[in-house]
Amino acid sequence: MTNQENTKEHNKVPKHVAIIMDGNGRWAKARGLPRLAGHRAGTENLRTIIRASAKFGIEVLTLYAFSTENWARPKSEVTGLMHILADVIDRELMELHEEGARLMHVGHLDGLPNNLQKKVRNAIELTKDNKRITIVIAFNYGGRDEIINAIKNMIRDEVKPDNVDEELVNNYMFTKSLPDPDLVIRTSGEQRTSNFLTWQTVYSEWYFPEVYWPDFNEEELRKALKNYADRERRFGGLKEES
Numbered sequence: 001m002t003n004q005e006n007t008k009e010h011n012k013v014p015k016h017v018a019i020i021m022d023g024n025g026r027w028a029k030a031r032g033l034p035r036l037a038g039h040r041a042g043t044e045n046l047r048t049i050i051r052a053s054a055k056f057g058i059e060v061l062t063l064y065a066f067s068t069e070n071w072a073r074p075k076s077e078v079t080g081l082m083h084i085l086a087d088v089i090d091r092e093l094m095e096l097h098e099e100g101a102r103l104m105h106v107g108h109l110d111g112l113p114n115n116l117q118k119k120v121r122n123a124i125e126l127t128k129d130n131k132r133i134t135i136v137i138a139f140n141y142g143g144r145d146e147i148i149n150a151i152k153n154m155i156r157d158e159v160k161p162d163n164v165d166e167e168l169v170n171n172y173m174f175t176k177s178l179p180d181p182d183l184v185i186r187t188s189g190e191q192r193t194s195n196f197l198t199w200q201t202v203y204s205e206w207y208f209p210e211v212y213w214p215d216f217n218e219e220e221l222r223k224a225l226k227n228y229a230d231r232e233r234r235f236g237g238l239k240e241e242s
């Protein structure tokens with residue numbers, strides 16, 4: 001039996017998995033390497049996790065690559081992360097496209113260097129009709145920033161207060177066409193939400209493996225999915241007792 005069948009047996013494969021890829025810096029430090037070497041190792045890992053996600057039947061995979069707070073890191077690290085995103089697109093785009101991955105971005109593209117904005121827009125355009133898996137890159141993303149952005153746009157659109165409901169607010173989010181995450185994974189043992197998908201994760205299940213992101217491999221993802229499948233989700237409700 002394949003892993004996919006194994007987890008599908010419970011009919012509980014999360015449709016949308018979102019990951020806070022934490023611990024690159026500590027992974028590098030533990031090896032006496034510069035922090036950027038940790039980010040590069042974390043990038044190598046992306047390939048493994050994207051493939052494994054498609055294999056396990058996950059439909060949407062969101063990756064938190066750069067937050068609105070990450071601008072406060074040393075300039076060399078910020079520039080390094082921008083270069084890493086550009087390299088990933090250059091290196092992986094054609095293969096991801098051939099394998100049926102649709103790429104999306106959430107956050108503010110403006111604020112990134114022009115050439116990087118262009119690369120991201122091209123990647124989104126090229127892959128927009130692909131159906132196998134949707135990869136959402138959260139880059140220059142913040143949950144509060146997303147909510148502020150939504151409020152500004154509602155005001156610009158002169159939305160009437162009585163028309164404001166969850167569906168309307170959802171439609172003003174960067175994620176408007178996507179289902180909410182079923183499972184959020186934060187690697188490295190840290191247990192914080194760090195401004196990630198604030199509106200969308202109110203009923204997500206959270207999972208905090210101890211391993212640093214570069215060590216989060218297919219086996220670790222399988223464990224996360226098994227842990228998720230064993231949980232009972234009630235969304236604040238309760239089944240009637242028989």
Ligand code: FPP
Binds near residue numbers: 026027066084085
């Ligand atoms: C958190 O580790 C990681 C980040 C802020 C960046 C994540 C980026 C990548 C994995 C590579 C780029 C990915 C894409 C899709 C372009 P940390 O630096 O906070 O680690 P630490 O807590 O150990 O210091």
